[in-house]
Amino acid sequence: MVKICCACQRTELGGTWMEGIVLSADERLTHGYCPECFAEVMENLQAFIAQHQLGVGAGCLSSTGNLTTCGLS
Numbered sequence: 240m241v242k243i244c245c246a247c248q249r250t251e252l253g254g255t256w257m258e259g260i261v262l263s264a265d266e267r268l269t270h271g272y273c274p275e276c277f278a279e280v281m282e283n284l285q286a287f288i289a290q291h292q293l294g295v296g297a298g299c300l301s302s303t304g305n306l307t308t309c310g311l312s
Contacts, residue, residue, distance in 0.1 A: 241268050242270070
């Protein structure tokens with residue numbers, strides 16, 4: 240089974256990620272992230288979580304200090 244990066248479309252062959260690989264129509268494929276894209280996605284995810292941990296907690300407190308539903312139903 241050949242792994243293709245779902246972000247940059249590079250293909251892993253023999254442990255090496257390469258661009259521009261042409262595969263046959265009967266090739267079995269799976270998707271994942273190459274190491275570079277995985278590192279970038281994880282950085283973005285950590286930044287997103289950090290940003291929302293600060294913003295959501297404060298925005299979901301009522302004037303009495305109790306948690307609210309933050310407008311969610």
